[in-house]
Amino acid sequence: xxxxxxxxxxxxxxxxxxxxxxxxxxxxxxxxxxxxxxxxxxxxxxxxxxxxxxxxxxxxxxxxxxxxxxxxxxxxxxxxxxxxxxxxxxxxxxxxxxxxxxxxxxxxxxxxxxxxxxxxxxxxxxxxxxxxxxxxxxxxxxxxxxxxxxxxxxxxxxxxxxxxxxxxxxxxxxxxxxxxxxxxxxxxxxxxxxxxxxxxxxxxxxxxxxxxxxxxxxxxxxxxxxxxxxxxxxxxxxxxxxxxxxxxxxxxxxxxxxxxxxxxxxxxxxxxxxxxxxxxxxxxxxxxxxxxxxxxxxxxxxxxxxxxxxxxxxxxxxxxxxxxxxxxxxx
Numbered sequence: 402x403x404x405x406x407x408x409x410x411x412x413x414x415x416x417x418x419x420x421x422x423x424x425x426x427x428x429x430x431x432x433x434x435x436x437x438x439x440x441x442x443x444x445x446x447x448x449x450x451x452x453x454x455x456x457x458x459x460x461x462x463x464x465x466x467x468x469x470x471x472x473x474x475x476x477x478x479x480x481x482x483x484x485x486x487x488x489x490x491x492x493x494x495x496x497x498x499x500x501x502x503x504x505x506x507x508x509x510x511x512x513x514x515x516x517x518x519x520x521x522x523x524x525x526x527x528x529x530x531x532x533x534x535x536x537x538x539x540x541x542x543x544x545x546x547x548x549x550x551x552x553x554x555x556x557x558x559x560x561x562x563x564x565x566x567x568x569x570x571x572x573x574x575x576x577x578x579x580x581x582x583x584x585x586x587x588x589x590x591x592x593x594x595x596x597x598x599x600x601x602x603x604x605x606x607x608x609x610x611x612x613x614x615x616x617x618x619x620x621x622x623x624x625x626x627x628x629x630x631x632x633x634x635x636x637x638x639x640x641x642x643x644x645x646x647x648x649x650x651x652x653x654x655x656x657x658x659x660x661x662x663x664x665x666x667x668x669x670x671x672x673x674x675x676x677x678x679x680x681x682x683x684x685x686x687x688x689x690x691x692x693x694x695x696x697x698x699x700x701x702x703x704x705x706x707x708x709x710x711x712x713x714x715x716x717x718x719x720x721x722x723x724x725x726x727x728x729x730x731x732x
Contacts, residue, residue: 466534498544516620528582551603573678575614581712594635595621625666632664646672668706693722
């Protein structure tokens with residue numbers, strides 16, 4: 402009889418102790434993310450279908466937001482940006498600021514939806530803005546208070562203690578890393594087509610709260626497939642100026658005809674790297690760095706696209722220059 406009593410008392414106690422000890426592992430389905438670092442900056446990245454924001458509990462992942470969240474918890478505060486394809490507003494979700502994106506006109510609705518699809522498929526990487534969920538054609542992304550990269554000088558005017566060559570060169574490095582990611586990701590070789598001039602290019606990227614660069618607009622990514630010979634053309638209009646690559650210019654002494662314009666590949670992105678990086682490191686104390694980058698930037702400006710280096714090769718050289726000039730001095 403005493404054995405029966407002991408069994409009845411002890412077994413439930415042991416089970417309760419095990420349940421308490423292992424409850425986070427056994428009884429919850431909360432997904433686990435991973436910490437990804439880019440230099441000194443680390444972020445907690447959740448599995449596809451979930452997100453993590455800086456003010457959320459450490460190592461917690463929330464399911465993507467839905468129409469129910471939009472109806473009950475998301476409040477649009479004000480419009481902060483309007484382009485040809487979409488309008489962006491800052492909104493609040495519970496105690497967090499988020500970006501709310503919505504289409505402007507039906508004329509570009511296909512482009513908008515293409516961008517939304519690409520954004521979801523490119524998640525899980527620090528190079529791309531974090532997707533937080535959607536409701537039909539409205540979607541939500543992480544909000545970054547500094548805005549797009551064309552506002553860099555204004556940002557650093559307000560953050561003078563961060564206006565160092567380390568900060569600026571790291572933005573250049575981020576840009577090359579993003580291009581390398583686009584050219585080598587699992588979806589294939591993707592080309593940044595919204596880059597017909599410097600200002601337009603910079604507007605495709607956001608500067609994060611920790612002063613790194615992240616790709617925000619992906620509605621004009623075009624796919625190159627070298628195995629099938631499928632090349633691309635960015636848009637249907639004639640491009641001009643020195644910022645675009647030579648192969649993006651109309652090559653004939655006749656009136657422009659889109660159907661006769663020769664296609665090209667991702668090396669058109671490489672051509673633009675020196676101009677974008679020069680914008681980021683535009684300081685009087687950048688002379689040494691510019692000299693160290695002269696060789697690789699000259700190769701980026703090769704007139705023959707096939708003679709230009711890959712984004713991976715450019716990244717490797719930029720990282721070498723960074724470690725020689727910035728990391729060793731710990732500016």
